[in-house]
Amino acid sequence: AQSVTQPDIHITVSEGASLELRCNYSYGATPYLFWYVQSPGQGLQLLLKYFSGDTLVQGIKGFEAEFKRSQSSFNLRKPSVHWSDAAEYFCAVGRTGGSYIPTFGRGTSLIVHP
Amino acid sequence: DGGITQSPKYLFRKEGQNVTLSCEQNLNHDAMYWYRQDPGQGLRLIYYSQIVNDFQKGDIAEGYSVSREKKESFPLTVTSAQKNPTAFYLCASSLGRNSNQPQHFGDGTRLSIL
Numbered sequence: 001a002q003s004v005t006q007p008d009i010h011i012t013v014s015e016g017a018s019l020e021l022r023c024n025y026s027y028g029a030t031p032y033l034f035w036y037v038q039s040p041g042q043g044l045q046l047l048l049k050y051f052s053g054d055t056l057v058q059g060i061k062g063f064e065a066e067f068k069r070s071q072s073s074f075n076l077r078k079p080s081v082h083w084s085d086a087a088e089y090f091c092a093v094g095r096t097g098g099s100y101i102p103t104f105g106r107g108t109s110l111i112v113h114p
Numbered sequence: 115d116g117g118i119t120q121s122p123k124y125l126f127r128k129e130g131q132n133v134t135l136s137c138e139q140n141l142n143h144d145a146m147y148w149y150r151q152d153p154g155q156g157l158r159l160i161y162y163s164q165i166v167n168d169f170q171k172g173d174i175a176e177g178y179s180v181s182r183e184k185k186e187s188f189p190l191t192v193t194s195a196q197k198n199p200t201a202f203y204l205c206a207s208s209l210g211r212n213s214n215q216p217q218h219f220g221d222g223t224r225l226s227i228l
Contacts, residue, residue, distance in 0.1 A: 009154065032214045043204055043219030051214055090156065094214060106156035
């Protein structure tokens with residue numbers, strides 16, 4: 001079975017600083033990979049997804065993520081963080097080739113200081 | 115606009131009472147899901163349905179029940195057998211069965227015990 005680890009429970013950055021949120025997965029083949037964002041009291045919104053091809057994926061709100069097979073990672077990045085980016089971020093991994101439910105990481109809470 | 119509607123936003127349950135959380139989607143999606151979210155634990159799958167009149171247990175189905183009589187609707191009942199129901203409940207849907215389909219989420223229902 002696939003699994004996903006988000007090593008950081010909380011990340012604190014200053015507004016305008018760069019951001020990198022870590023995601024590591026465990027799966028034998030190339031997985032489907034997703035990043036979602038959740039604002040307080042709301043549902044999850046898809047930021048970006050990776051299925052195949054170019055390993056650098058662009059998403060909404062200025063986010064990007066890079067798939068690194070050798071490191072089993074799919075880290076989320078943003079060059080300059082805005083106060084409105086403060087939220088919970090979830091990485092998810094899905095198995096290829098079948099009707100499998102994606103597995104979610106436990107989330108990373110982003111705190112943005114002015 | 116298409117989307118997922120969860121109601122109510124807040125719900126209170128008395129001891130020994132069953133309560134039902136509503137989830138409706140107008141995205142014409144085949145698959146629907148229920149997740150439970152507790153602080154620091156990410157999303158845990160309760161039940162999912164990949165087609166009308168069919169559903170499967172997820173990782174934490176005990177104390178919960180669902181039905182899928184219509185494509186648009188996937189209500190979740192929290193029964194009195196669920197001894198710790200206080201949580202944030204999220205409903206999601208996806209276009210198809212395969213795990214390469216991103217999930218669309220509702221805004222959640224927060225359930226508390228009176």
